[in-house]
Amino acid sequence: MVFNGHTHVVGVIGHPITHTVSPSMHHAAYDFLGLNYAFVPFDVAPNRLAEAVAGIRALSLVGVNVTVPYKESVIPYLDDLDPVARQIGAVNVICNVDGRLIGYNTDGDGFVASAKLCCDVDFSGKKVVIIGAGGAAKGIAFAMLAAGISELTILNRTRDRAEALVAQLTSGHVRAISLSEDLSGAYEALRRAHIVVQTTPVGMRSDESPLVDFSWVIPGQVCVDIIYRPKETLFLKEAEEAGARILNGEGMLAGQGQLAFRLFTGQDVPFEIMYNSVISN
Ligand code: NAP
Numbered sequence: 001m002v003f004n005g006h007t008h009v010v011g012v013i014g015h016p017i018t019h020t021v022s023p024s025m026h027h028a029a030y031d032f033l034g035l036n037y038a039f040v041p042f043d044v045a046p047n048r049l050a051e052a053v054a055g056i057r058a059l060s061l062v063g064v065n066v067t068v069p070y071k072e073s074v075i076p077y078l079d080d081l082d083p084v085a086r087q088i089g090a091v092n093v094i095c096n097v098d099g100r101l102i103g104y105n106t107d108g109d110g111f112v113a114s115a116k117l118c119c120d121v122d123f124s125g126k127k128v129v130i131i132g133a134g135g136a137a138k139g140i141a142f143a144m145l146a147a148g149i150s151e152l153t154i155l156n157r158t159r160d161r162a163e164a165l166v167a168q169l170t171s172g173h174v175r176a177i178s179l180s181e182d183l184s185g186a187y188e189a190l191r192r193a194h195i196v197v198q199t200t201p202v203g204m205r206s207d208e209s210p211l212v213d214f215s216w217v218i219p220g221q222v223c224v225d226i227i228y229r230p231k232e233t234l235f236l237k238e239a240e241e242a243g244a245r246i247l248n249g250e251g252m253l254a255g256q257g258q259l260a261f262r263l264f265t266g267q268d269v270p271f272e273i274m275y276n277s278v279i280s281n
Contacts, residue, residue, distance in 0.1 A: 001030070001038075008037045009059070010264050013052055013074075014067035017043040019229070021281045022065055025257050028277035029269040037062070037265065044070070053077040056096050062264050063095040065257075071135050078103045088142055090135045093260045104263055107136060108143030110255030111197075111226070117271050118251040121195065121222055123147035129189050130154050131210050132199035133161040133176075136226055138168070140197060145171055153189040155179050157200075157210075179210070190216040196239075198225040203233030210235065219243030228253050228278070250278045 012022045018041075026039040042064070044052040049070060054077075056064060066074055071090040075081065078091070079100040085091045091103030115121040128149045130137050133156040141152060152174045156162035162176035177185045190196060190211075202210045204227050217223070223239035228249035236246045254275035261269055 001027075001036070003038050004036070006036055008035075008062045008265075009040060010037060010062045010064065011040045011042050011056075012065040012067060013042045013044045013049075013070060015044055015046060015069060017041045017067070020067065021228075021253070021278055022067075022257060024281055025254065025274045025277045026261060029258075029261050029273050032269060032273045033265075033267060035265060035267070049074060050077055053094075053101065056094065056101060057099050061096055063093065065260055066092050066094060075103060077101070084109070084142070088135075088139050090138065092256060093263055095263050104260075105139055106256040106259035106263070107252070108139030108141070110257070110259050111140045111252040112143045112147050112255075113258075114251030114255030114271070114275075115222075115224065115247060117255075118275070119222060119224075119245060119247045121247075123149050123195070125150045126194040127151040127192055128153070128195045128197065129193040130197045130199055131179075132156060133158075133165045134199065137197075137199040138165060140199060140226070141165065141169055141174075144197075145169065145174075149173075149195075153177060153193070155186045155189065187213065187216050191218065193221065195222045196224070196244075198223070198227075198233070198235045201227070203227050203235050204229070207234050209233065209238060211238075214238040214242045217242035217244050220245060222247065225249060226252050251275065254278045 023039045030037045081103045085103045085105040088105045093104040095102050126149050154162045154176045159178035166174050166176045200210050221244045223244040224247045225233045225236045226249040240246045257274045
C-alpha cells in the first residue's frame, strides 16, 4: 500500500511498544477490505502522555489503541468515555470524533467473543475463576458476568485488590480469595470451576506460573492464559498435561482488535483475518 493524502491514520500508544503485533493485525484487515488506512506504533514516554493525546487531535488521527501502561492514566485527557469503559475504569481504544476524544474498552468483550470462536466456550451458567485482579481481569470479569456466568471467584496475590474488584462488580455471585492467605480455599475454587482464566503477567518473561500445583485440574476444564507471548506459558503447559482444554491470549488480542477495528473504520472484518495474522507473527 502506498500512502497518500487520503490515508486515514490510526495508532497504538504504549511504553515500550516494540512488542506490538497490532499494526500487522490491522493491516491484514485493511488489505482484506481494501481500505486506505495506516496503523502506526507510537512509543510515548511517561512524561509526554498529555502531549501525545493532544497530538491525536492536532494530527487528525482516526484514533489509537492504548496499551500498557496508559490504559488508566490516559482517562483524564479524554472528553468522554463509553459506558463500558467508564464501568471498568480503563480504556484500550480512543476514537477521535471531530476533535472529541472518546474512550472505549474492547478487552473484555473481545475475550468473551474470541473464547466462543476459538474454543467453543459457552459462558452461560458456568462457574469461573479468574487469577489476578488488575485491569485485564476487571474487563474480563464484567464481560463474563454479562455473558451469564453463574459464579465468579477472584484469586489474587493481594487480598485488598481482589476485594476492591469484587466490590466494583456488585454481583452476589462474586467472591475474593487471597492466594497468599488462603491457598486451600483457592484450590477448592479451582477444582469447582468450569473455566479458569489466568490474567497475571507471570509467565511472560520466564518459565514461571502463578500456581505450582495443578492437581485441581479436571479433564475437559477450560484453562485460558491471556498472555500471548510466549504462545504456551507454563500455566497452560501444566494445565494441558493435567487434561484441560487450553487457550492462549492470541484469541483475545484478535477479538479486542476486531472490535477496535469496527470503532476506527465503521466496518466489520472477519475474526479469522485478524486471528490468522496474530498467530502467524
Ligand atoms: P495489571 O493491571 O498490572 O495487573 C496485574 C495483576 O497480576 C495483579 O492482579 C497482580 O497482583 C498480579 N501479579 C503481578 N505480578 C504477580 C506475581 N509475581 N505473582 C502473582 N500475581 C502477580 O496488568 P494487566 O493490564 O491486567 O495485564 C495483565 C496481563 O494481561 C499482561 O501479561 C498483559 O500483557 C495481558 N493482557 C493481554 C491482553 C490480550 O489481548 N491477550 C489484553 C490485556 C492484557 P497484585 O494485585 O497482588 O499486585
